[in-house]
Amino acid sequence: MRRIRPALCATFAFLAVLTLPTSGAPAPEQWLDEVALPLQTAERLGVRVGDVIEVSRDPAMRGSRSLRVAAVFEAAEHPADVARGDLELRLHLPLLESLLERPDSVDRIVVRVRRPDDAGQVRDALKAFGPGYDVYTADELVAHTSRTFVVVSRFHRAIALIAVTASAIFLVTIMSLKLAEMRREIGALRLLGVGRQTIGLTVIAIAGVVAIVGSLAGVGLGAVLVWGINVYYQPLFETRLRFAVLTPDTVAAACGLAVAVGLAAGAVVAVRLMKQHPLEQVGR
Amino acid sequence: MSVAILDVRGATRDYALDGTVVSALRGVTLQITEGEFVAIMGPSGSGKSTLLHLMGGVDLPTAGEVMLFGQPTRAMTDAALSALRLRRIGFIFQRFFLLPMLDVEENVILPMLESGVARGERAARVGDLLTYVGLGARRRHLPGQLSGGELQRAAIARALANRPALLLADEPTGELDQETGREIGRLLQRINEEGMAVVVVTHNPELAALARRVLTMRDGRLQ
Amino acid sequence: MVWFLARRNLRRSVSRTALLIAGVTVAGGLLFDMSMLGGGLEQSFGAVLGRLGYEIRVVLRGTLPLATEALMAGARQAAREIERHPGVALASPVLGTNLYVEGARGQATAFAYGLEPEIRRVVKVIAGQATAGGMIINPELGSRAGVGVGETVRLSTRIDPLTGGPANAQQARVEGIGEFVFDLKAQRTLALPLDRLQALLGITSEHASFLVVKVRPGADSEDVARWIENTFPDLDAFSIESLLRQAREQLTYFNHFAAILTGVSLLVALLLIGAVLTLAVGERLGELATLRALGLSRGRMILLILLEGAVLAAVSAPLALLLGAAASRPLDEILRATPGIPQDLHFFVFTPGAALRTVGLLLATGTLGAVYPAWVAGRVNVAATLHREVQ
Numbered sequence: 001m002r003r004i005r006p007a008l009c010a011t012f013a014f015l016a017v018l019t020l021p022t023s024g025a026p027a028p029e030q031w032l033d034e035v036a037l038p039l040q041t042a043e044r045l046g047v048r049v050g051d052v053i054e055v056s057r058d059p060a061m062r063g064s065r066s067l068r069v070a071a072v073f074e075a076a077e078h079p080a081d082v083a084r085g086d087l088e089l090r091l092h093l094p095l096l097e098s099l100l101e102r103p104d105s106v107d108r109i110v111v112r113v114r115r116p117d118d119a120g121q122v123r124d125a126l127k128a129f130g131p132g133y134d135v136y137t138a139d140e141l142v143a144h145t146s147r148t149f150v151v152v153s154r155f156h157r158a159i160a161l162i163a164v165t166a167s168a169i170f171l172v173t174i175m176s177l178k179l180a181e182m183r184r185e186i187g188a189l190r191l192l193g194v195g196r197q198t199i200g201l202t203v204i205a206i207a208g209v210v211a212i213v214g215s216l217a218g219v220g221l222g223a224v225l226v227w228g229i230n231v232y233y234q235p236l237f238e239t240r241l242r243f244a245v246l247t248p249d250t251v252a253a254a255c256g257l258a259v260a261v262g263l264a265a266g267a268v269v270a271v272r273l274m275k276q277h278p279l280e281q282v283g284r
Numbered sequence: 285m286s287v288a289i290l291d292v293r294g295a296t297r298d299y300a301l302d303g304t305v306v307s308a309l310r311g312v313t314l315q316i317t318e319g320e321f322v323a324i325m326g327p328s329g330s331g332k333s334t335l336l337h338l339m340g341g342v343d344l345p346t347a348g349e350v351m352l353f354g355q356p357t358r359a360m361t362d363a364a365l366s367a368l369r370l371r372r373i374g375f376i377f378q379r380f381f382l383l384p385m386l387d388v389e390e391n392v393i394l395p396m397l398e399s400g401v402a403r404g405e406r407a408a409r410v411g412d413l414l415t416y417v418g419l420g421a422r423r424r425h426l427p428g429q430l431s432g433g434e435l436q437r438a439a440i441a442r443a444l445a446n447r448p449a450l451l452l453a454d455e456p457t458g459e460l461d462q463e464t465g466r467e468i469g470r471l472l473q474r475i476n477e478e479g480m481a482v483v484v485v486t487h488n489p490e491l492a493a494l495a496r497r498v499l500t501m502r503d504g505r506l507q
Numbered sequence: 508m509v510w511f512l513a514r515r516n517l518r519r520s521v522s523r524t525a526l527l528i529a530g531v532t533v534a535g536g537l538l539f540d541m542s543m544l545g546g547g548l549e550q551s552f553g554a555v556l557g558r559l560g561y562e563i564r565v566v567l568r569g570t571l572p573l574a575t576e577a578l579m580a581g582a583r584q585a586a587r588e589i590e591r592h593p594g595v596a597l598a599s600p601v602l603g604t605n606l607y608v609e610g611a612r613g614q615a616t617a618f619a620y621g622l623e624p625e626i627r628r629v630v631k632v633i634a635g636q637a638t639a640g641g642m643i644i645n646p647e648l649g650s651r652a653g654v655g656v657g658e659t660v661r662l663s664t665r666i667d668p669l670t671g672g673p674a675n676a677q678q679a680r681v682e683g684i685g686e687f688v689f690d691l692k693a694q695r696t697l698a699l700p701l702d703r704l705q706a707l708l709g710i711t712s713e714h715a716s717f718l719v720v721k722v723r724p725g726a727d728s729e730d731v732a733r734w735i736e737n738t739f740p741d742l743d744a745f746s747i748e749s750l751l752r753q754a755r756e757q758l759t760y761f762n763h764f765a766a767i768l769t770g771v772s773l774l775v776a777l778l779l780i781g782a783v784l785t786l787a788v789g790e791r792l793g794e795l796a797t798l799r800a801l802g803l804s805r806g807r808m809i810l811l812i813l814l815e816g817a818v819l820a821a822v823s824a825p826l827a828l829l830l831g832a833a834a835s836r837p838l839d840e841i842l843r844a845t846p847g848i849p850q851d852l853h854f855f856v857f858t859p860g861a862a863l864r865t866v867g868l869l870l871a872t873g874t875l876g877a878v879y880p881a882w883v884a885g886r887v888n889v890a891a892t893l894h895r896e897v898q
Contacts, residue, residue: 343890370802397508
């Protein structure tokens with residue numbers, strides 16, 4: 001038997017009528033001694049369907065009840081629950097009320113509306129019901145519980161801005177040096193009669209090719225890193241949620257920025273090279 | 285009796301080039317004594333510059349021996365050879381090789397900095413040297429602001445910075461016009477007359493004529 | 508000579524050097540920020556906990572250390588027994604709950620602490636005074652309810668559904684305005700005498716949310732906490748150290764994040780300096796051969812290039828610290844917008860150690876980045892290079 005304290009668990013008591021079919025259902029008295037566990041909780045406790053656990057509101061397990069594990073289910077993972085390590089039980093509402101000795105007292109009431117589009121109107125009507133209640137639509141609740149992740153997203157974007165700035169300076173510096181190495185060859189070509197436009201476009205084209213190849217290599221490296229991050233953190237936090245995701249938008253933005261910066265660097269170098277006299281470029 | 289400061293004994297220098305061995309120098313033997321002025325002439329590819337590099341300890345012979353101030357160069361460490369070049373040998377190059385981001389004065393004091401000459405002594409010496417080579421008014425100019433003759437005179441001043449016993453010059457007038465070449469030649473002659481041994485590699489017969497001994501090289505051998 | 512040349516070489520191409528310094532500065536700024544982030548929140552949390560005025564927090568077994576929902580029975584009795592431990596200076600019950608407050612400007616909810624007189628000084632009074640029987644509110648509640656020192660509010664535990672106003676309200680006079688540790692941004696908080704709050708809630712004097720324990724100087728708070736847990740099987744005791752340990756585990760993400768970005772910053776700086784110096788060495792092989800011919804030894808040549816890398820990093824370091832310090836403020840504000848973060852908590856905390864670490868790492872990276880170009884410079888074939896330069 002296992003001793004579980006409801007105080008440790010996020011307990012959700014669902015009215016049986018919402019979760020079980022009405023026809024052919026067992027008598028209510030049989031429901032009262034059953035509990036459902038998410039897979040993670042069952043694994044951590046080492047219990048399976050049919051096992052019996054003891055549950056009490058008292059740390060000394062006074063007044064405990066023996067409950068049979070009726071079901072183990074795959075719970076949808078929420079990012080907010082990652083790393084919290086909470087245990088969760090699902091009991092029938094009358095059972096939890098009797099355990100807590102708090103009849104007719106709940107933390108929240110869930111409402112299913114006839115038409116989902118009416119959710120906002122129903123929310124407004126319920127708010128007007130009386131003070132002391134907070135009413136949220138499911139979308140609002142999602143936004144509310146996602147606030148932490150909005151903050152984390154903003155933080156990541158801020159860091160990305162700094163990292164991109166450093167990378168852009170890196171790219172411009174290397175491109176400038178590399179292309180400037182070609183000044184003797186360029187000087188010789190100009191002395192031979194090759195036009196400035198041809199040379200300028202060639203320099204920009206070289207910069208573009210380097211930027212494109214570099215971008216693709218960067219995307220490959222990024223994909224490897226994304227894989228590595230998920231492989232490392234998923235077992236660490238015991239979750240199947242993905243911590244890093246490479247999306248088409250991210251790839252497009254990264255490649256676009258790198259190519260744009262590379263071409264800009266090429267253009268700057270091309271202008272500087274064209275300003276130098278060809279004799280100066282060949283070192284005379 | 286003059287002391288040999290440079291003793292080349294049967295020096296050979298071979299290079300591996302695309303799988304074949306090229307002999308730039310074949311069994312050269314010669315001695316340079318204190319205060320000598322020697323010119324080495326010969327066509328391009330005869331091994332003159334290779335011989336000069338061996339003399340200055342910049343390169344090592346494949347066979348034979350080069351004794352610099354009584355010490356065999358092949359037995360010396362890089363640090364010892366570098367110290368020898370720093371304090372006892374001065375180098376002048378055809379292309380001058382002044383550092384472009386340093387002005388004339390800074391180029392001249394470079395060897396003094398490396399050899400640890402005190403600041404006060406440095407200032408006095410660089411002033412004397414620049415006056416000696418006629419660049420007193422150009423000390424703050426960058427190499428890019430100097431003519432060919434001025435560049436070579438600055439290079440000579442740098443070569444003399446640590447008061448070497450031996451001055452090695454590789455085509456010192458190669459990039460200069462005739463008149464400027466004569467000026468440089470006269471400067472080298474003056475340096476020699478004041479006691480320094482000078483070895484010049486040159487195509488310039490006028491410069492060679494200033495030397496007390498002229499050697500000719502062909503196909504890596506002294507004629 | 509090498510020190511002289513290392514400095515002067517950086518002035519050869521001003522635009523190139525400026526770009527290089529800019530790149531290393533940005534990478535270094537990020538490095539500094541990550542140095543401040545790694546351990547910053549833990550340090551800030553520790554500082555906040557240090558202002559509590561007590562060392563151990565005792566809660567019902569199985570509840571969270573900072574939770575207040577569950578009520579502890581026999582709290583006063585437990586506190587008296589805990590005080591018998593020789594290492595304990597004081598043990599006091601604390602009650603925490605939500606109340607409705609009605610003032611001149613209207614109604615607001617507020618979190619209420621019920622405190623005994625000996626621990627009321629955990630609240631830092633900034634206006635008025637903390638009398639034995641009086642109420643202290645925080646500035647946010649004062650502003651929201653429209654009350655100041657000396658004015659009266661009505662307190663209630665619930666709203667009357669018929670009237671919409673506080674039910675069974677009691678009047679309370681504001682004796683002082685104070686700052687409460689752990690207040691969230693815009694949180695409204697008040698403190699009442701414990702017995703008064705218990706009476707308002709209709710619970711006995713033995714009920715409380717948790718106990719706070721102050722240990723005597725020299726006593727080990729971890730030992731006392733362990734003794735409490737062994738003596739009272741229904742209770743968990745958390746010392747400040749253990750709370751910090753838990754916080755450290757919860758902050759794994761930030762520490763990993765900081766470590767990864769530290770590595771990325773160093774890599775960017777290393778590659779930038781290494782690549783630029785390698786190209787620069789390639790450009791001036793003739794000069795390097797000349798220096799060798801003039802008498803610069805191979806070892807000194809290598810030292811010259813290593814110094815150039817170190818000088819680049821040294822010039823960038825103070826700029827990196829400035830940039831990192833400037834960037835840390837908006838970054839800190841972004842993270843402090845996380846729900847549930849006390850307003851006194853910071854993620855980016857400046858310490859001299861973080862600055863020294865940044866400077867040290869940058870210098871080491873700059874020098875390391877110069878290793879390959881230094882090796883290339885050291886291997887220059889002097890004679891061949893001089894010969895080639897003349898062609």
